[in-house]
Amino acid sequence: MDDYGTESDSDYTSYWRDWFISSRGNEYFCEIDEEYLTDRFNLTGLNTEVQYYQYALDLVTDVFDLDCDDEMRETIEKSARHLYGLVHARYIVSTRGLSKMLEKYKKADFGKCPRVMCNSHPLLPMGLSDVPSLKPVKLYCARCEDTYNPKSSRHASIDGAYFGTSFHNILFQVYPALVPAKSAERYVPRVYGFKVHAAAALVRWQNGVRDGMRRRLRKMDVESGFNGEEDMEDDDDEEEEEEEEEDDVGVVEGGDAAARRLLQQQQQQLQLAEYRGIAAAVGPAGLGADSQMGSVA
């Protein structure tokens, strides 16, 4: 460990780490600074977590010079990868680490959101647990705030603890300007242009939940982050109308009938909105299911 200079070419500083992050399947990792790795404070507690901790650390910091058989070497190599991952989870929530991951995020190195309405928003890697070897890595989309499985199987086997449960949330705490604008745009299942009742009822209910949240936020004077913040009620109506118009383009029918239907639907929509208000008010008395109706209102 002391013979730092015995290697013939000591000018490279991160041989192992370079190899590690550039090898196939490790595209999600960023390179940890030498300084960070050599600060013992950053490694607190990891010696109990990693087998052959000292050798593994030597390997990661390129000072490994133990003569051993291949089997041993393989074991240490595995430990080194594990150690690197665990340090990585800590490193990426540090200032340097966050900015490195941010660069990768901007380049969409972690892939893009598969949800159609997210318009290929870049993803972030995340763990579902901070304890190693429990859950593989998942991808988080900041636009729809949901988690997705990685597309490729070589990523699906990476341990989620190497990224941790907090990183992606901390990133947006540190860089609030990067929080993407939210959109209420969504897919509505249809049969020959008509909404399916069960799904449409669920959509209406969900819209109620959303409006409730936006009202709460507005009361607290917090930005909701949706486009068209001011006119949220009108906003929704417009959306619905747009949808309907789109419908009528898609469905082949006489222009006259289409126009009539459009008008009718708009009317119904308006009245439905009204009705929902009434339902919220009358509901608890009618059925004694206060809690659910409360959540609608």
Add this chain to the structure above:
Amino acid sequence: MSTSSGTPESWISSFCSLLGHEYFAEVSEEFIEDDFNLTGLQTQVAMYKEALEMILDVEPEDDDDEEDEEEEDEEDASGDLQDGAAGRAHGERRHHSRVASDLSVIESSAEMLYGLIHQRFICSRAGIQQMSEKYELGHFGVCPRYNCNQTRTLPVGLSDIPGEDTVKLFCPSCLDVYVPPNSRFQTVDGAFFGRTFGALFLLTFPEYDLSRSGAETAAQLTRTTTDDLVMIDGMYARNIAPGLGRDKIYEPKIYGFRVSELARSGPRMQWLRDKPDDMTILDEARWFAYEHGEHGPDSDDDDDDESMNVNNNSTTTTTNNNNNNNGSRHAARRRLAGHAAQRQRRQQNRSPMNVDANGAESEL
């Protein structure tokens, strides 16, 4: 799997076995040969007749059965005659006259035509059956969303008009659409599947167990055993978005602490993955009846028929309704037999409310 000619060399089966065409069902020849099924496509596809002949592997003019030779012949003999008009004059040698560029135009027309027929076919009884077999085999992939637990998806289009968007995958568990993971599907037109298929599939096979497997399903079963067979809005409650709801929403946390809704970066999209704990709340028509009737939930037993009937009658009621009180009353009686309150309400002729009920029901 298909009822088509069966020879592995038919145009349809070779088209369906192309890379990236894994989502396509093999449209049966009977379906294509029925002119009714092709209504209106003539104007949408260039070189319609030739394209149709190519799909059905029929030789133009003379109806011999040598299916594979057509292309080769055309290749060889393309120089013999200059243009199509000349060829047409020469009856039997007509198909030899097509030049190579012509052939590629026909080929792409045929693909377009096949796609448009396919859009209609998969909504027919035979087609949707075939697609359900493909679905069972997992040909369409699974939902990428973590909380959907690998639910199998269905191919859908976002438009019925070709050339607008590529094929997407509809997840019945979260009722959302996703981009297929493999880029080879980004050349497949979404209109070849159409907007209707996904939703129609769920309505056609209401008994499908959408949530596929795993411990999560088992856990869910204990929670929903009671309403396992409850019908809501014409679907089994357990099949309405099983991947959504309270414990299927991602909860952002930092070091174990939930991020507040009031934070700038706090959760804003949870509604999208939310669902009522008690799904009966979505039965809007019944709610309406409760609220406007004086008797309570005494008619639970006719729940199922009721929500089914709404399907059939909604159009009738919509047309009858506006001024025609008698007509609407009749429709209402058929629909909600035993709901005296409903009838009473209509007698009072509270017109906005009248239309209102229809608004909720005719959403279908």
